[in-house]
Amino acid sequence: MPTVLFAAPARLWPNYQAPLAAAFTEAGLAVTMADAATPPEAVDYIIFAPGGPLRDFAPFTRARAVLSLWAGVERIVANPTLTQPLCRMVDPALTEGMVEWVAGHVLRYHLGMDTHILGQDGVWRGNVTPPLARERAVAILGLGALGSSCAAALAALNFRVTGWSRSPKSLPGVTCLHGAEGLRETLARAEILVTLLPNTPDTENILNAETLALLPRGARLINPGRGNLIDDAALLAALDAGQIGHATLDVFRTEPLPPDHPFWAHPNVTVTPHIAAETRPASAARVIAENIARDLAGLPLNHRVDRKRGY
């Protein structure tokens, strides 16, 4: 009977207690949840989210895996005490939510919706035939679980989709590019750019003055990935210069985004409060239970993080 520690901010426990119990039962697992009296060396699996009391993984000498509640692991992966295998959350509900958010905002830009939502002034501006999706170039940086699902959904909506990833990938209906040269080519064709890269030293500030200048003039930017992907000052300069026509930003270096941050006031920026995709307790609990069951059955863990790459 494995012992599982819920090492996340205490406020999350009420959301996860019942879904975890249900998921363990569903997976045929008899689990003991660790409590304050459980010594670290008795714990088999750690369910983890940053912001809770657990900082030092060293005493958990028996733990077979650390199972992240979140998709992003940048706040765990660099912890020098973490020697146990680390698994990212790949929650199907999170992916669904992300696909819906990305498809919605890409269509918003494609259709020029804001003109109408913000401009109910009684002036009939007809006779504008927008291009069809099959004439619209959308690019996605990052082709992991989230990026590739978004690319597939946008391709199904007829968009001309280019996807970029560090290493070569292949996706039906999507032009896949990779590496440094591929990044330049991807940016050069992106009328609408979606950033879904993990936060690693390699991707920090991947959108900077130099790379933003490679986009077609007036390109639209959608960032539901990570705040650190973008050099904020360079983006503001590109927006002021009209190089970037509009940006919808869901993630930021500091969250909540401070009320005096210039993104809030910029007429060509829409700030959304980190809502593009959220882990849902019911589906996340099932992912964790399945991974524990796999490990106990001698199967390799799903979604294991490569510590060198950082995701």
Add this chain to the structure above:
Amino acid sequence: MPTVLFAAPARLWPNYQAPLAAAFTEAGLAVTMADAATPPEAVDYIIFAPGGPLRDFAPFTRARAVLSLWAGVERIVANPTLTQPLCRMVDPALTEGMVEWVAGHVLRYHLGMDTHILGQDGVWRGNVTPPLARERAVAILGLGALGSSCAAALAALNFRVTGWSRSPKSLPGVTCLHGAEGLRETLARAEILVTLLPNTPDTENILNAETLALLPRGARLINPGRGNLIDDAALLAALDAGQIGHATLDVFRTEPLPPDHPFWAHPNVTVTPHIAAETRPASAARVIAENIARDLAGLPLNHRVDRKRGY
């Protein structure tokens, strides 16, 4: 060598001249375009849009078909001089544009985008997990070429889609209902309602005080179909009462919508200027050329209008 008359407002001819010539060549047709000197009885096919000089179809004794440039034929079908077969436009580009517009606005309501587009006030409103598309009920009234394509696209985005039509239909992934009882059931479950019915005596004011009251409180309405489907006064009353949460209206009884119409000023209405879908000359010309080629080959005309139903 058939003689074809372009009987539409003169301003459209420059848009259609080259596409029609190309489409006739592509279809292997040697066509003579009628000019001012051509007598009506020498015309074999009439390409028609309302607003041009042609009002009386009686002198066109040899004409084998009237081919509408537009999807909606309500301004032709009642013409008592029209005895020739009438065909609606079913333009694949128009369908694509409609699917994109409908998918975009459904996702806009689903995601609550307006809150962010209109509310960049520096207040971070996180901790709101919207339902997933698979938890969201969308209904479409009308399952013709446009409605069924929109239903399929929304089902592919995981929405719970109910489609309603006058007569029974079947579509994969869509709950299809029909008839008077089916309409009540469709409305009762529609968190987001899309109206894509043709304009006929049967559909006039199909959304009225009584039917709007059947929707769940706060339902969203999207009308890219026809202005006459909605009783404007009843909709305004339902919006004021909160029975309808928000409406996005693309078509109106009078277009352009007069600047003093209360829809423009209503805080819960977005007016768009009949842009949801437009016939594109290149693809429309191909549809017309194909239909003429079919008729000359002795095949039945595509998209022929049932004069009794009115579409």
